[in-house]
Amino acid sequence: MEFGCVIIINSVLLLLVSYSDNHEIKIKDYSDLVSDIYLDSMQLISKSKYPVEKHFVTTEDGYVLTLFRIPGQGPPVLLVHGIGDSSDSWLVLGPSKSLAYRLADDHFDVWLFNSRGNKYSKKHINKISQKKYWDFSFEEMGSKDLPATIDYILSKTSQSKLSYVGFSQGTTIFFVLCSMRPSYNEKIKQAILLAPVATINNIQSPLIPFYANIYDKLTFLAEAGINEVFPSNVFVSTYHAKVCNLRSPLRFFCGLEYYLNFGLKELERLPDARLPIISSHIPAGGSAKTFLHFLQGYVLKSFRRYNYGVKKNKEVYNSSTPPVYNLSAVSAPVTLVVSESDWISTIKDAKLIQNNLKNVVRNIVINTTLDFTHLEFVYGERVNSVINDPILKFMKSL
Ligand SMILES: *[C@@H]1O[C@H](CO)[C@@H](O)[C@H](O)[C@H]1NC(C)=O
Ligand SMILES: *[C@@H]1O[C@H](CO)[C@@H](O)[C@H](O)[C@H]1NC(C)=O
Ligand SMILES: *[C@@H]1O[C@H](CO)[C@@H](O)[C@H](O)[C@H]1NC(C)=O
Numbered sequence: 001m002e003f004g005c006v007i008i009i010n011s012v013l014l015l016l017v018s019y020s021d022n023h024e025i026k027i028k029d030y031s032d033l034v035s036d037i038y039l040d041s042m043q044l045i046s047k048s049k050y051p052v053e054k055h056f057v058t059t060e061d062g063y064v065l066t067l068f069r070i071p072g073q074g075p076p077v078l079l080v081h082g083i084g085d086s087s088d089s090w091l092v093l094g095p096s097k098s099l100a101y102r103l104a105d106d107h108f109d110v111w112l113f114n115s116r117g118n119k120y121s122k123k124h125i126n127k128i129s130q131k132k133y134w135d136f137s138f139e140e141m142g143s144k145d146l147p148a149t150i151d152y153i154l155s156k157t158s159q160s161k162l163s164y165v166g167f168s169q170g171t172t173i174f175f176v177l178c179s180m181r182p183s184y185n186e187k188i189k190q191a192i193l194l195a196p197v198a199t200i201n202n203i204q205s206p207l208i209p210f211y212a213n214i215y216d217k218l219t220f221l222a223e224a225g226i227n228e229v230f231p232s233n234v235f236v237s238t239y240h241a242k243v244c245n246l247r248s249p250l251r252f253f254c255g256l257e258y259y260l261n262f263g264l265k266e267l268e269r270l271p272d273a274r275l276p277i278i279s280s281h282i283p284a285g286g287s288a289k290t291f292l293h294f295l296q297g298y299v300l301k302s303f304r305r306y307n308y309g310v311k312k313n314k315e316v317y318n319s320s321t322p323p324v325y326n327l328s329a330v331s332a333p334v335t336l337v338v339s340e341s342d343w344i345s346t347i348k349d350a351k352l353i354q355n356n357l358k359n360v361v362r363n364i365v366i367n368t369t370l371d372f373t374h375l376e377f378v379y380g381e382r383v384n385s386v387i388n389d390p391i392l393k394f395m396k397s398l
Contacts, residue, residue, distance in 0.1 A: 041068045041087040041112060041120070048095045050104055055156075059148040061140070063116040064123035067149060070100060074107035075189070076153050077163040077395070080146075080170030082195075082378070083138075083294070084286045086120055087112035089167070089378050093271060099165065099378070102388050106396060111153050111162075115141040115173070117287050137293035137306050138169055142176025150187055161189040163395060164332075167378050168345065169290075171196040175303070175353075178330040188332035190361075190398060192391055194377045195345035196336055198303040198327065198353050200294065204343035212299050219292060269373070271381045303327070327356035334359060335394065337377070337387065339366035344374045364390070 036044065045052035045068065055067040068087050079100060081089045090100040090112055103110045114120040116136060124133055153162055166174050171193040178185050200208075211218065289306070296307050305322040307313065313320055334357055338350040347365070354360055366372045366386060377387055 044091045057148050057152045059144045061144055062125040066114050066120035068112040070104040070110040072104055072107045072109040074109055076109040076157050076159055078111045080113045080166040082168035082170055086118045087114050097383055099388050113149055115145050134287045136287055137289040138173050139176055142173035143180045146177045161187055163189050164191040167194045168197050179326045182329045185332040190333050192335045194337045195342055196350055196353050197345050199349050200298050201301045202346040202348040211295055269376055269381055270379050331358045333361045335362040337364045339372040340368035341371045342374045
């Protein structure tokens with residue numbers, strides 16, 4: 001849901017940026033960063049002088065996913081990005097701060113997931129229509145993309161279990177996986193769930209109630225053929241690279257965008273010099289159905305399968321309402337990391353998750369005094385001290 005808001009605001013801001021361009025407000029000094037702005041995961045990793053591999057995984061329903069790997073001698077760990085995002089999210093802060101590199105430095109065998117529909121995972125083995133291709137939500141990422149990916153990694157590495165680190169939607173699809181395909185609980189050595197999202201009853205982003213109010217219209221648009229939302233494109237990337245640049249006179253707009261979506265009050269909480277690179281790598285594309293499915297969670301106040309309406313629900317689920325995802329079936333050992341200042345993954349909603357899960361081994365709550373917001377779990381200036389260092393310490397102790 002997060003990046004939908006970004007897009008609406010973007011439309012307005014893009015006009016402003018083109019205005020400023022025409023009126024000779026010079027945007028200086030981002031040429032040095034331009035190289036990184038357009039690099040993909042493979043290139044970012046190579047540029048940082050780490051070994052890198054690219055793998056393709058085909059799901060049972062024919063989607064072809066790209067996995068990146070920083071191979072290591074140690075145990076495998078799978079990093080799973082958030083909504084509208086990609087494997088880039090674990091790399092864009094560079095080797096000193098991004099989790100993928102920090103894990104690689106500690107000899108973990110690091111695998112970076114890309115869900116169906118994002119910029120790296122757009123292929124299908126059959127010639128299917130666009131409408132059919134985009135007919136998926138986070139459910140298929142959890143019930144089909146993750147099993148294929150996990151089995152692929154376990155087979156390549158001859159291991160029976162792997163560690164899982166998910167952020168935001170990367171936790172949602174973990175819950176879907178372990179509840180719909182409970183045998184996968186056995187394949188998870190340990191799951192670290194950053195900013196977990198299942199029910200979003202208490203979400204605080206001011207734009208979500210707005211979207212909920214126009215839910216019927218959005219559904220209509222989706223059914224009328226708007227399949228992909230928030231695609232990655234050079235136009236939006238360049239826009240972000242410009243307004244989020246440290247010396248940009250338009251940086252206020254970058255700040256406004258992050259505040260409205262994530263409650264981020266100070267842009268300085270994301271590393272200054274890397275901000276154009278971070279913001280140019282998101283969004284990375286997703287399906288309209290994923291966005292609607294999250295919105296349904298807010299409207300229906302529960303964590304359920306996709307709601308098609310009574311008639312089609314009966315056909316698909318043999319029930320007029322969609323079944324709930326059974327969080328009690330998640331038996332893999334889980335560490336929850338929640339921040340009191342997160343607008344998206346709120347303490348109240350995380351409590352519901354915690355109460356239902358069978359095997360929460362640790363529950364880390366980031367105190368409100370840190371004012372640690374959603375994006376900071378992956379992109380924050382303080383990511384090492386608040387997130388990465390404790391995670392690494394814990395993972396090495398296993
Ligand atoms: C559908 O649900 C009804 C009532 O809950 C049950 O009796 C029936 O066996 C179900 N049908 C299928 C195909 O599962
Ligand atoms: C949910 O999963 C638990 C654990 O596997 C099981 O005992 C329970 O019956 C399930 N609940 C439903 C509604 O399927
Ligand atoms: C947060 O930290 C402050 C200062 O360390 C402390 O006074 C406060 O009780 C903490 N709040 C919670 C909810 O733990």
